[in-house]
Amino acid sequence: MALQGSLADVTFPDLIQLVSVSGKTGVFNISGEEAEGKIYLKDGQITDATVGKLRGEYAVYEMAMWSKGRFIFTPNVLSDQVTVTKSNTSLMMEAARRLDEWRVLQRKIPSMELIPYFRPRDPSHDQITLSPHEWMVVTKVDGEKSIGDLEAAVGLPAYDVCKVLYGLVTSGLVALRSADEKPKQGKPAGPSRHTLLALVENVRKVAADIVSLAGIVAVDKQCRRAVEALDAGQGMQALQALVDNLARTISLLEGGDKAGEFLRRVTPLVSSESSKT
Secondary structure (H helix, E strand, O other), rough: EEEEEOOOOOOOHHHHHHHHHHHHOEEEEEEEEOEEEEEEEEEEEEEEEOOOOOOOOOHHHHHHOOOOOOOEEEOOOOOEEEOOOHHHHHHHHHHHHHHHHHHHHHOOOOOOOEEEOOOOOOOOOOOOOOOHHHHHHHHHOOOOHHHHHHHHHOOOOOOHHHHHHHHHHHHOOOEOOOOOOOEOOOOOOOOOHHHHHHHHHHHHHHHHHOOOHHHHHHHHHHHHHHHHHOOOOOHHHHHHHHHHHHHHHHHHHHHHHHHHHHHHHHHHOOOOOHHHH
């Protein structure tokens, strides 16, 4: 007989503890408020998990934050992949830590329906340096996508998207509005010039780390051209052109393998859709 019930009555960690102790093999089908996920176990140990675009331990963390929904456990069903290697105890400890931090994030981000937009930034402010995850989110902010839309666009868990936005909101770079609240200055065009210059510098550092000393001259030349394009108002298009030009330059100087490494490292920095802003 299948085990089933409500997350309102049995918490997610308690479910995992139950099947861990009993050493069960099978799959949990969990239906949350807006998504459905699966967690596969073998002899009580989680081996695979999926929810939306997430797979593996991050899918486990996503579902561990659900407080509402239904679950049903079907025994003797195995996944054809192993995407989780951490112990159940380690997974639940990390899930608990994320849940505690999630409660803090919700103080500034109470709803996934809120829409992030760029705030006007004083030109005298210093350039900012963002991590790859932050750039992935920043390049998708257009003043129209909700936080939930951003989650789908960047393919990161809601927790990670909100953690990035929490920092951006706290720093004053981004603000949040409700869907029925009109932007104060119309549709934002995208990141400010200072933000774009910081992105140029981040891309330059990646390229300089890959090329030889002689190649740095060519890298710097391409970056100067990108700054000129930014001054001409080309925005994120100038950043995408910079990446394309540097990839070609690195391919000529260092070979295709190095160009591929460059593209793999800068892809999280410059979104393929950023030229639409």
